[in-house]
Amino acid sequence: MTAVTVQDRPPIHERTLLQQSLTVVWRNLLHIRRMPEMLLDVTIQPVMFVLLFAYVFGGSISVQGTTYREFLLPGIMAQTMVFSSAIVALGLNSDLEKGIVDRFKSLPISRASVLVGRSLSSLIHSSIGIVVMGVTGLAVGWRIREGFANAVLAYLLLLLFGFSMIWLGIWVGSMLRSVEAVNGFMFTVMFPLTFVANTFAPPEDMPSWLRVVAEWNPVSALTAACRELWGNGPGALPDAQWPMHHPVVASIGWSIIFTAVFAPLALLAFRRRSRD
């Protein structure tokens, strides 16, 4: 038994927020390695969605000017980014419940590193989903048709939107008291948010009041932006709502609005949760 005594304390070096956050990312990624089933939501699940919609519903939904499979892919990618908020909420809530956040907070590190690390790993998590879906999409006939720069811009929009949704995740994850509650809440919000939109079916065929809702849905803006930038879809009909005519600007706008609304709420809830 060799003891590390108080006399020889190890050299503690202050690390930057980024270094600390990356350590938290390393830890979160180890979780995925230990529980690969955590990736189901960004691998099997979206692939299943692609296949189900492409082959089961696809036949009965007609889209102007393109195939349903091309139309579908941007929608499912947008859906995956929205679900990134659920990933954050579940991970953060479980860390709070298990006292891991308390452990981190008792260390001489920046408290933001817990959140930044959680956000970064969630974006990595969702990006895996985007890649998996891209490959699946290519296999069923989806193509990028508008050049490299536009393709990259679409991916950046997806990440930006995912970033803004992370704040919603932090807010919900800090507010609710159990993983089950987070699960219930997130799926109750996520499903209407991603289905009452242009993701899986063109809103033109919806009742007119619902069509307005769907076209103002931020997820629709993101989906329409990706379709425009990848060349996957019909342009907006003349009678469509404003965001459908300016989807790139609209999805940037929605991302900024979400961040502006949810980031303060999230930080407040996290701070309150971790004060008492």
Add this chain to the structure above:
Amino acid sequence: MATQPAVEAIDLVKQFGTNRAVDGVSFVVPEGTVLGLLGPNGAGKTTTVRMLTTLSVPTSGTGRVAGHDVIKDPAAVRRSMGLTGQSATIDELLTGRENIRLIGRLYGLPTSYLRKLADELLERFLLADAADRIAKTYSGGMRRRLDLAVSLVASPPVLFLDEPTTGLDPRSRADLWEVLRGLVRDGTTLLLTTQYLEEADHLADEIIVIDKGKVIAAGTPTQLKDEAGRAAVVITVSSEADLPRAAELLRRHTAEVHVEEVSRRLTAPASGLSDMTRIAGVFAESGIDIDDLGLKRPSLDDVFLHLTGHRAEDELDTETPTGQEALR
């Protein structure tokens, strides 16, 4: 710097809504000593520790750890202390070694140093064999030991332990006590909360008893026991036939004698060791065979009953499942 107290609580108050969970708690823990914060569940022990470890902001009052104010300089406090929380706050999906590396990296320890330190800590806490297994597979005792190992990554001079042995079997508890005593020998100051009177008695130099957020008693274990009542000498005679004679003999030396026929036991008040040796001498001369003779001091259980009017264990039944959580 001269010997400043390792930990000070200065009129700490924490209010949750209308509930004053901690209501003006003050104490001092000198460097290198062990303070036991003793009280039933809900007494305010955990909240006190959370305030002193900067996890919770006091409603009023303050605390100092290694001379640093918990409100004015929380960063310095965090550099000076380690915390082992109520439920073992280790990462279940990481191995024992990775848990240590995670915390070491956050402290910014050099990689080579950290590698050596991890081996050393795992060895010391009897986890070397399980070092590369994920912590989910660990037993309750192993989790607690890993939790403690993680708290010691930066060799903090002050260590807070919130109910370190709740939910452990007696064997694991004894192992952990041994480890804690080792830390104290190396100069670490400990502040531990416990519901177990026996634990406080075993480990603490000084005990603070709190109930409903207030300090209701303070002192060394011996002082507290003295306060609760006098010691007694207890004699068990070998044969029941000798009981009347033994009682008669005792009565000549002490004021009152209590006889328990079934267990062949006689109890009489004694002021201390000298009384006991005197009585032992009397019995040796008398030729009465005795099985056992000893001095019984009141236990901390008696102390608690004396101070609060209710037994500490009563509260254990209505406990929130913190112990089970640790084992989950």
